[in-house]
Amino acid sequence: MTRWSAMELPAAGRPLQQVWRERLPRPGAGQVRIAVSCCGVCRTDLHIVDGELRHPGHPVVPGHEIVGRITALGRGVDGLACGDRVGVPWLGWTCGRCSECRAGRENLCPRARFTGWQIAGGYAEQCIADARYVFKLPARYSDAEAAPLLCAGFIGWRAYAMALALAQDVRRIGLYGFGAAAHLIAQVAAQRGQQVFAFTRAGDAAAQALARQLGVRWAGGSDEAPPAPLDAAILFAPVGALVPAALAVLRPAGVVVCAGIHMSDIPSFPYALLWRERRIVSVANLTRADGDEFMRVAAELPLVVHHVSYPLADAERALADLRAGRFAGAAVLQVQPPTSVAT
Numbered sequence: 001m002t003r004w005s006a007m008e009l010p011a012a013g014r015p016l017q018q019v020w021r022e023r024l025p026r027p028g029a030g031q032v033r034i035a036v037s038c039c040g041v042c043r044t045d046l047h048i049v050d051g052e053l054r055h056p057g058h059p060v061v062p063g064h065e066i067v068g069r070i071t072a073l074g075r076g077v078d079g080l081a082c083g084d085r086v087g088v089p090w091l092g093w094t095c096g097r098c099s100e101c102r103a104g105r106e107n108l109c110p111r112a113r114f115t116g117w118q119i120a121g122g123y124a125e126q127c128i129a130d131a132r133y134v135f136k137l138p139a140r141y142s143d144a145e146a147a148p149l150l151c152a153g154f155i156g157w158r159a160y161a162m163a164l165a166l167a168q169d170v171r172r173i174g175l176y177g178f179g180a181a182a183h184l185i186a187q188v189a190a191q192r193g194q195q196v197f198a199f200t201r202a203g204d205a206a207a208q209a210l211a212r213q214l215g216v217r218w219a220g221g222s223d224e225a226p227p228a229p230l231d232a233a234i235l236f237a238p239v240g241a242l243v244p245a246a247l248a249v250l251r252p253a254g255v256v257v258c259a260g261i262h263m264s265d266i267p268s269f270p271y272a273l274l275w276r277e278r279r280i281v282s283v284a285n286l287t288r289a290d291g292d293e294f295m296r297v298a299a300e301l302p303l304v305v306h307h308v309s310y311p312l313a314d315a316e317r318a319l320a321d322l323r324a325g326r327f328a329g330a331a332v333l334q335v336q337p338p339t340s341v342a343t
């Protein structure tokens with residue numbers, strides 16, 4: 001049977017529609033076809049659906065935390081075979097020739113194409129990916145557990161690594177917005193001996209409870225002050241007002257890393273909050289090197305991936321629950337029933 005379905009966004013602000021296709025997609029040169037098992041639901045998907053990121057002008061199949069198995073190889077694919085379990089992240093293609101690509105900053109390539117935006121993503125039973133951008137997955141994670149590693153994990157890792165490199169001697173790190181990314185990076189930081197401070201929406205008891213369960217030192221609302229100044233803060237919540245809030249609890253020469261692709265406007269604030277060499281930086285996308293590094297970390301450290309599953313056809317409900325903050329951890333679309341998937 002080759003009939004398969006996908007959840008498609010016809011235009012920004014419209015509901016996703018389930019569409020059916022009669023033929024399996026054929027991988028071109030250098031590409032693989034993947035039978036999708038699971039796909040994570042990321043806040044970036046919401047920004048696309050809500051029109052905060054430009055709609056590419058054609059129907060979009062969202063989803064860039066794809067886990068599945070290769071079922072066909074295009075010409076010239078090396079190092080991958082049919083049956084391999086792989087993951088597909090947000091970065092789907094780069095030019096390889098521009099000054100950013102040549103300098104190791106492929107995350108900033110102006111011609112980059114992204115999975116689930118310009119390239120059809122994983123809210124679907126089948127997808128095509130460029131073989132050079134897919135990842136093998138650590139065996140210790142099930143398909144549903146592996147999916148959130150591919151963006152929440154990768155972007156979280158890039159933000160965390162940047163915070164450590166810029167602030168130096170980081171012992172106390174704050175995470176604003178305790179969702180899919182923060183719940184993974186909190187475990188990485190705690191297992192590496194740092195004290196983690198989790199800031200949630202005011203009164204979000206479920207997220208605060210999850211944070212404490214995962215080893216954070218302190219959990220509270222983003223309107224609360226932590227018990228000690230922070231060396232670094234990472235903002236996963238898309239709320240510009242958190243920038244001055246985080247600066248206000250940062251030690252001198254500390255850094256605020258904004259990890260989201262979109263954020264509401266940052267309100268004006270007194271220069272004294274930035275004075276004494278505090279910094280505000282952003283993290284954009286990921287490089288394949290970030291992904292390789294994080295997969296090595298995730299293979300070594302036993303990360304708990306707290307996830308809530310939805311059937312593919314309920315993608316709209318998953319997005320609505322993410323928008324409203326109705327679950328803790330990560331949302332994952334279960335595209336194929338786990339029992340039908342060979343390991």
Ligand SMILES: [Zn+2]
Pocket residue numbers: 094095096097098099100101102106109110111112
């Ligand atoms: Zn480039």
Ligand SMILES: [Zn+2]
Pocket residue numbers: 042043044045064090151152
């Ligand atoms: Zn994402």
